[in-house]
Amino acid sequence: MSRTRALTTTAALAALALTGCGTGQNAAPEGETRTVNTAMGKVRVPVAPKRVVVxxxxxxxxxxxxGVKPVGATNAGTRSGxxxxLSKDQVSGIKNVGTIGSPNxxxxxxxxxxxxxxxxxRDAKNYTSLKAIAPTVLTETTGYPWKENFRVHAAALGKKQAAAKAVAAYRAHARKVTDALGGPDRAKRTEVNIVRFVEGADTRVYGEKSYIATVLKDVGLGRPAVVHRATDGFSYDVSPERIDDADADALFYATYGDPKKAKETQILRSGLWKRMAAVRNERSFRIDDETWIQGIGYTAADTILDELQQRLG
Structure with missing residues (x-):
């Protein structure tokens, strides 16, 4: 793409945002519409949107x-994008529209x-430009309030009935896992921790106000006392010298970035790690960061539930 074309497109989008002329929510979408409550106020959307960008x-x-395949999505930073x-069938044909937080x-x-x-x-800063292109539905944030956000997404997509079925199926799945782990009382007595090695930062122990914590809670699993140290309930950072603070009956760990730069290599070789009860009892499990931490939704959660049953059962 030439510099001249890029500048022309940027200028055109800016003009749309300023004038309110175009196909976005400043002008009413064509056809029948409904109103959705969003973090930016009420937004009119098509009753049955057909070309969705996420x-x-x-x-x-x-x-x-x-059951909606978007026409476009931002790149998640993986090889496939x-x-x-997510299976190849689920994402085939979805066009790359830039990086998360900086869409093209x-x-x-x-x-x-x-x-x-x-x-x-991610996109409060881009909202004016985005809504000049099409009706734009933003939730307040991501992560912990994922269930509430899912309801907003379902309302925007016109999929409330499908959403109700997905939620019911997930709840049934969670109950099945609880039963497989010996029932609610036994699950509660099993303290589980989630550790994430992060490139360029200290190791993160996830608190109770995080996506993955809500999945553990839905199964009824216990959490160790360290999670209550989490800043704003989200996470508590530990240095390699304090990794044993993260000990629990069972420990699941993931890595974001290069394992060496994330200190995973150093910590997993350390005496502190090897002496942790979860490690000594062979109850420490490597997990996929993309599924357990980055996915944030019911499709990811179903995979997590299966793995919890397999590893802890």
Whole structure:
């Protein structure tokens, strides 16, 4: 793409945002519409959107869960552009529209979407430009409130009935896992921790206000006291010298980035790690970061439930 074309497109999108002229939510979408409550206020969307663009991983999971294949999605930073727990059939044909938090507005516009899904944490700064392209539905944030966000996505996609079925199936699946682990009382007595080695940062222990914590809670699993140290309930960071703070009856660990730079290599070789009860009892399990941490939705959660039953059963 030439510099001249890029500048022309950017200017055109800026003009749309300022004037409110175009196909976006400043002008009413064509055909029958409904109103959705969003983090940016009430937004009119098509009753049955057909060309959906999603700009974060949770929004993509929601769409796939509800049987909607978006025409475009942002790149999740993987080789394929999508998180690995999604099958090739589920993501084939979806066009790359830039990176999460920095969508390529020209690429989004060229797809002629009739609905855009994202969240303020990623795209509040892009909202004016995005809504000039198509009705844009943002949730407040991502992660912990994923179930509430899913309801917003379902309302925007016109898939409330499908959403109800997905939620019911997930709850039944969680109950099945609880039973397989010996019932609610035994599950509660099993303290589980989630550790993430992060490139360029200290190791993260996930608190109770995180996506993965809600899945553990739905199974009824216990959590060790360290999770209550989490900042704002989200996570508690530990250095390699304090990794044993993360000990529990069972430990699941993932890595984001290069294992050496994330200190995973160093920590897993350390005496502190090897002396942890979960490690000594062979109850420490490597997990897929893309599924357990980045996925944020019911499709990812179903895979997590299966793995919890397999590893802890």
């Amino acid at each position: 700009l974060d991983t949770a929004e993509l999971d929601s769409a796939i869960t509800l 999508f998180l690995g727990y 507005l020209e690429a989004v516009n060229e797809l002629k979407p009739d609905l855009i899904l994202s969240n303020k944490a």
